[in-house]
Amino acid sequence: MAARDNHGTGAPWDDAFRVVGQPLRKVDGLAKATGQALYADDVQLPGMLHAKILRSPHAHARIVSIDASAALALPGVHAVITGADLPIRYGVIPWTPDENALAVDKVRFVGDEVAAVAAVDEDTANAALDAIEVEYEPLHAFLDPREALATPEPQIHADIRGKPVRGNVSKHVELEFGDVEAALAGADLVLEGEYSFHGSTHAPIEPHCAVAQVSADGLLTLWSSTQITHYVHRALAQVLELAPERIRVIQPCLGGAFGGKSDPFALEFCVALLAQRTGRPVKMLWTREEVFYAHRGRHPMQMQYRCGAKSNGRITGVDARILIDGGSYSSFGLVTTYYSGQLLTGPYDFPSYRFDSTRVFTNKPPCGPKRGHGSVQPRFAFEVQFDEVAERLGIDPIEIRRVNFQGDDTQTVNGQRITSNGFLRCLDLVEEASGWKQRRGQLPYGRGLGVAGSMYISGTNYPVYPNDMPQAGIQLKLDRSGVVTVFTGGNDIGQGSNTVVRSIVAEELGVAYDHVRVVAADTDLCPVDLGAYSSRITFMVGNATIDACRKLRHQIVTALAEAWEVDPRRIRLMEGRAFDVEDPDRTVPTREAFQVAEARFDTLGSTGSYNTPQLGGDYRGGTIGASPAYSFTAHVVEVDVDVETGIVRVPAAWCAHDCGRALNPTLVAGQIEGSTYMGLAEALLEEHGVNRFGLHRGPSLLDYRMPTSLDVGDIHAMIVESVDPEGPYGAKEAGEGPLHGSIPALANAIHDAIGVRLRHLPFTPGTVLRALRDQGGKGEGAAVGSTAAATSKREAR
């Protein structure tokens, strides 16, 4: 746990990094490019059965009866299970266990899981689903969060963990820091506006998949496309009432997640129980349609913001009221509700701040954490309103963001500790690269530039379930051959965390990059790590890795110094060799150094850990959103709006991201590009919504309108290195922060292009055309001012 106290931010041996900072190839890159990488669906076991799930056709209904006898009688069907077989509720947040693997008594959304079948093949399993008779008694379905808030009956959940639910309210958080009303009263300008975020989903290209096998001695092994192996392990033990030591969970190669594989899912419990019941391995692969219904994507939010500012642009106070549509289950919703307010308090200084967020249940696919969990929607609302403040005050939108910069080594209004903060550098870079000064306001009508800033956490000190154990653990094993094997519970979901771990080990122990083997995300082999969420792995696992390496390095150096009879400070381990820095001819391959150390200290291995320091404000919820370090981002987006069709194109976007230190710049750039793409995609094209029956509007990649390479413009990723005192070599997160600003920067660019403020996502051609038509009419707030701007642009043309 002392990892963060003893390693500093520089290179381990002298001023120069050998491995860290290099654009090295991914540890699994070749396996992926050649098709050798094994994903959950690639697991094929002798005698394996295939499982399918029967889903509810109703958005809200009581289950009167289920008759599976005809299904069981079909040739090739081995087992059918229902909610009665898995009655224990679970939930990823231990305070809100409101899910059953298969519905008990009632269903809460179209797609809710009702029964599962294991059969010899998928066709037989599907035929069996058709043969299951379920009688439902439909209930009123809530599809509008405002109605759910105002209407206490019928309740979607009556009680959770023995506590009665208040109407259909999932979570309510109200926090105030400073006197917001006084701050707004003292402002020279107060803007008020309504904003909304539609729903969007992760849509990883790999559908969820799980395979279970029970060995003769009763050990249950589960291969699953999860991004949090440890929680699946815990949840399986709880729901199956099986001792955790009889369960092994393995995450094979994972085909994308983005938060969508963070919850324990029905398929994991079902294949496990079906494997127990049938004595044969069981696989379940969800269809693309099922992935859309499983969802756990970005919450729709209706947001009211008030922002007060002095005439010099300085913010005096921000006041937010947010209604969050949670869908049918809690999932991470408790955290989402806090995050919707807690993560807005940078990179600008808020002298006062209040938020009042309410998450309600509705009869729709459950929402959860999608990349930029809970904070992307408020960031959109605030940054659009802030842009309007700049416009009203006649201040350049980049300049007003500089004016309000909170600084580094400071504390936010809600008590979060800020360490490094490279936001100003981010602004400088996007301003210069986009040609902001020369081009903004000078482009012809229909084209424009917009800016936005943002912050995000590098992991959180709220570890989902409270305990005193480390958040990240590492084990190292040294082999006489010179190979170092590192065992990590961290989940590489494509972001490259195994590559980061490998780089750190190679740097610290001076071994060749490809002499480091990474064994990850296997609960039998690896120490616990809390998994891939909240952008925590590079930061926390990285620190734990350094901790483990330093212990072993000390032994190797000590043994070699004794053998060579020199001061240990003269020993270096670099680039596959150990040598005496004052007599470089005295050198051996690291393999021989390992052998000297093994002879001196016996078999070589070490552990390393990381836990966060005590962080967060001294109030209820003050630790939620508290992170050991925050990343900062600035975006400039360029748009080309076709005013005849309403189609918005983004020919280019610039994103500068302060990741502390880029341990691998190729991976960091990949995260910046992928995040920016994902934000623009959900703003312009994608929509996760249901119709009046609760049916998904388009549960296919085509209807969901996931962008192709032709729909995406040039994304320019720029890396800012503020070298954080807490991160591994100074690194902070890169996987989620660079999404946030892309959406408001797009909205602000559209305003620059055509003079209309779009406050309600998504920006479809219809939305844009309507806004253009309404221009100069009854538009809210600054619409009058923006019409003037548009007119002058037209004239300039």
Place this chain on the structure above:
Amino acid sequence: MSEPFELELTVNGTPRTVRVAPLRRLLDVLREDLALTGTKEGCGEGECGACSVFVDGELVNSCLVAACQVEGCDVRTVEAPDLGNVQAAFLEEGGAQCGICTPGMVLAVQAFVDEWAARGREPDDVELRAALAGNLCRCTGYEKILASARTALRRARP
């Protein structure tokens, strides 16, 4: 009609015979009957391109091709031995993140390289993007995949 038949085809240069139902998806023939799991299933309805393979030189979605349609055909998958140039480009440019689209993308880039290597001019940005538009990626924003394609094409040129 649905009686299994002896499907004869060539896969990555090797003649293969498998007994399959005529409407079995080529994707399943490859993954399950021939244990070539490099070809991935992303949607099962022809939208994502993760299951792309070559059939007689044409890039197709193998989830939409029935076994009876590939009788006597020459099928090439990501496991084919002659894709090294494109695969190396993906490795070097960081073209793979989660990697689930990568096998299909590698074949789409190979098709692009085959088409453009002999031409006398460089493809423009739209031509390059159009060549890959049948394959969805959710991780990269396509930047590093496009870079991989450019690198592979450059190296394929005489």
